[in-house]
Amino acid sequence: MSTQHKPWLPQEERGRFWLLTSLRDLVDRIAQSSPARLALIVFAVVVAAFSFLLWLPVSSAPGVDTELEDAVFTATSAVTVTGLTTVPTGTNWSFFGQFVIMIAMQIGGLGTLTMTSILALAVGRKLGLRSRLLTQEALNIGRLGEVGSLLQIIVITSVSIEAVLAVVLTVGFLLEGQPILTALWHGIFYAISAFNNGGFVPNEAGLEPYTTSWLIVVPIALGVFIGSLGFPVVLVMRQVGLRFSRWNLNTKLTVTTTSALLVIAWLLYAAFEWSNPDTLRDLPVGEKLFHAFFASVNMRSGGFALVDTNNEQSVTLLLTDAMMFAGGGAASTAGGIKVTTLAVVFLAIVAEARGDRSVIAFFRTIPEDALRISISVIMMGATIVLVASAALLIVSDAPLDRVLFEVISGYATCGLSVGLSGELPPEGKYVLSATMFVGRIGITTVAAALALRSRRRLYNYPEERPIIG
Incomplete structure (x- = not known):
């Protein structure tokens, strides 16, 4: 309501209402013109807020003075659920600092705009068309009617899975001899970090002391895998169960491509590291296979590791590069170009090799615009990686393979590391922070947010085919 209709308000109150009204109008204009631009702004504000919280002295461990670039990097990594760190999480941050990181991972995993809509539903407000449009933009949903159901699934799935994981992990840490409060804290932190594919660890040694504790490593692997599928997939599975024939195309492509990449990475990792004395050689066969499986699950997004990544073979690091770039499912807590993007391009290559004019998958024709978007996402992702790698090579003297990884x-937003993040100068840390930010909110969202307007051409030029290849 305008303050012009409230002449009885004191001057300072009218000024306060005017400020709030102006801010609301500004948000409305941005939301109407470009929901993607609003998503970019909101994520930037959230990152800035958590950067400030982590920069406060109370967030650092006693005797530790956290630099601004480290606070910004850690906040960006937590909100984007990446897991890269420039300072040790277990020793640099106080309990308050670790709690801030955990909350940032939870908000980042669900998505800032999604969290806003969830809070609106929680207080009994009816989800309006504009909120549905914003949530649709954040989750890449095809129909507005699915938004309300999907938000409920997000709440139920997140709370239920994280609660179960926290209970099992707490028992696992108790069996490892931790005090009950420490075990409970580690159980909750690891549960949120795993399901949201965060990759942060609250203890100094990480998971290396618990490689044989199945009540710790198995729940973490399962949490990462479920989180990487994506909420739209979970929604479909809840509606129709595990009946593959009734799944929609997105669910079929996500599950089949994820499973294929999981098996391929599992077998290749085991083959490459089987005789490596610094990783798998001295382990029993069963542990070798599980280590390879755990690495396969986490190299596409999770960011957890049972062995030091620096000890892996060069060909294993190259395999990990490829799997990280592929990422997880669309509208999931995972990152990368998404497995559906990879699947669409692969199917287009198969169709071209067969001479088919259409891209077919599971008796469905994939539209041409989906293929164009997929190619654009891959090319823009590769460009971002190229530019960021060049920038880091300029500001640091690290070799290309470490920089590229x-x-x-x-x-x-995977979080696996060869230790380069902590070695970078401040400008390098900001470059990597920007890379994580762009990777999380999505290349297509960035492109839409920066575009002034979309154009619909009212005419077509004559066709002429260039020479290809």
């Missing part, structure tokens, strides 16, 4: 991990 860290940049892809940041862009794909």
Whole structure:
């Protein structure tokens, strides 16, 4: 309501209402012109807020003075659920600092705009058309009617899975001899970090002391896998169960491509590291296979590791680069170009090799615009990786293989690291922070947010085919 109709308000109250009204009108204009631009702004504000919280002295451990670039990097990594760190999470941050990181991962995993809509539903407000449009933009849903159901699934799935994971992990840490409060804290933190594909660990040694504790490593692997599928997939599975024939195309492509990449990475990792004395060689066969499976699950997004990544073979790091770039399912807590993007391009290559004019998958024709968007996402993702790698090579003297690994991990919000993040100068940390930010909110969202307007051409030019290949 305008303050012009409230002459009885004191001057300072009218000024306050005018400020709030102006701010509301500004948000409305941005939302109407470009929901993607609003998403970019909201994510930037959230990152800035958590950066400030982590920069406060109360967030640092006693005797530790956290630099601004480290606070910004950690906040960006947490909100984008990446897991890269420039300072040790277990020793640099106080309990308050670790709690801030955990909350940032939860908000980042669900999505800031999604969280806003969830809070609106929680207080009994009816979800309006504009909120539905914003949530549709954040989750890439095809129909507005699915938004309300999907938000309910997000709440139920997140709370239920994280609660179950927290209970099991707490028992696992108790069996490892941790005090009950420490075990409970680690259980909750790891549960949120795993399901949201965050990759942060609250203890100094990470998971290396617990490689044989199945009540710890197995729930973490399952949490990462479920989180990487995507909420739209979970929604379909809840509606029709595990009946593959009744799944929609997105669910079929996501599950089949994810499973294929999981098996391929599992077998290749085991083959490459089987005789490596620094990783798998001295382990029993069963543990070797599980280590390879755990690495396969986490190299596409999770960011957890049972062995030091620096000890892996060069060909294994190259395999990890490829898997990180592929990422997880659309509208999931995972990053990367998304497995559906990879599947669409692969199917287009198969169709071209067969001479088919249409791209077919599971008796469905994939529209041409989906293929164009997929190619654009891959090319823009590769460009971001190229530019960020070049920038880091300029500001640091690190070799290309380490730089490329860290940049892809940041862009794909995976979190696996060869330790380069902590060695970078401040400008390098900001470059990697920007890479994580772009990777999380999505290349297509950035492109839409920066575009002034979309144009519909009212005429077509004559066709002429260039020479290809």
